[in-house]
Amino acid sequence: MPELPEIEAMARTLQPLVEGRRILGCRVIHPVVTKGRARAVLEAKGRTVVSVERRGKYLLLALDRGWLALHFRLSGQLLWYERRHAPKHVDVALDFAQGTLGFVDRRHLGRVYWLDRPEDIPGLARMGVDPMSAEFTPERLGEILRESRRAVKLVLMDQGKIAGLGNIWTSESLWRARIDPRRRADRLTEAETRRLAGTVVGVVRRAIESCLDPAPNFRDPDWWFEGGDRAIRVYDREGKRCPRCGTAIERIAQGGRSTYYCPGCQTKARKGALQRARRGER
Ligand SMILES: [Zn+2]
Numbered sequence: 001m002p003e004l005p006e007i008e009a010m011a012r013t014l015q016p017l018v019e020g021r022r023i024l025g026c027r028v029i030h031p032v033v034t035k036g037r038a039r040a041v042l043e044a045k046g047r048t049v050v051s052v053e054r055r056g057k058y059l060l061l062a063l064d065r066g067w068l069a070l071h072f073r074l075s076g077q078l079l080w081y082e083r084r085h086a087p088k089h090v091d092v093a094l095d096f097a098q099g100t101l102g103f104v105d106r107r108h109l110g111r112v113y114w115l116d117r118p119e120d121i122p123g124l125a126r127m128g129v130d131p132m133s134a135e136f137t138p139e140r141l142g143e144i145l146r147e148s149r150r151a152v153k154l155v156l157m158d159q160g161k162i163a164g165l166g167n168i169w170t171s172e173s174l175w176r177a178r179i180d181p182r183r184r185a186d187r188l189t190e191a192e193t194r195r196l197a198g199t200v201v202g203v204v205r206r207a208i209e210s211c212l213d214p215a216p217n218f219r220d221p222d223w224w225f226e227g228g229d230r231a232i233r234v235y236d237r238e239g240k241r242c243p244r245c246g247t248a249i250e251r252i253a254q255g256g257r258s259t260y261y262c263p264g265c266q267t268k269a270r271k272g273a274l275q276r277a278r279r280g281e282r
Helices: 004-018 038-044 138-146 152-157 167-176 190-211 226-231 268-279
Strands: 025-028 049-055 058-063 067-071 077-081 090-096 099-104 111-115 250-254 257-261
Touching: 004 049, 004 058, 004 077, 004 090, 004 099, 004 190, 004 226, 025 038, 038 111, 138 152, 138 190, 152 167, 167 190, 167 257, 190 226
Parallel strands: none
Antiparallel strands: 025 090, 049 058, 058 067, 067 111, 077 099, 090 099, 250 257
């Protein structure tokens, strides 16, 4: 599932293709992705794309009147093609003079909304602080964590608290900060919170760079963020060695999702044991 870095990379790649250009035609092929509001989405026809933006995990097209909001869920993607060579599973198609932009999802779980204002859907109205924004400070993260007794990983993934992070980049941020993902959010020390705020920003920045190298190829239906893997140390690496301490990475379930972490350098008990072992104590 694309998260903040992947969607940011898509937005930046899409900008030169559509900004300032007029939507000559709009077709809704699978109305399910519009949640029954296909006719509203057709309003995009004749409008000009003013800008392409990302908010949390949403990709927004700001039009000269109204907005299109895209949410990719598990398998949504963008494809750019010539209309007569349309790929499979296109849900919504936007025709420009230079080509057609398709929102494509073989499972049709993604969403495309037409909005008068972005705040018109709850997911955007109640969005938490974005790690790319100036408001994301150690102090703000501390306030968010102190409000919750849930596991820190689940708080980081809560879109109403922090916008844009999912399973991959929260696992990576916690590994970089050497924090056990199961720790209660309100029990993190000030030093840990400060460290975590820094690693979240660092991980997200590095991930965006990796996701842009190579940039998304909207012409290839099989394309995925190959470069993104370079920024990954623990996610989906169960049983492989932690690049920091050599312990085998473990996978656990949290909130119905997989968390990957290193029991060697992210948990207190083992960390203590390792330190004692290094000092030659028993
Ligand atoms: Zn480790």
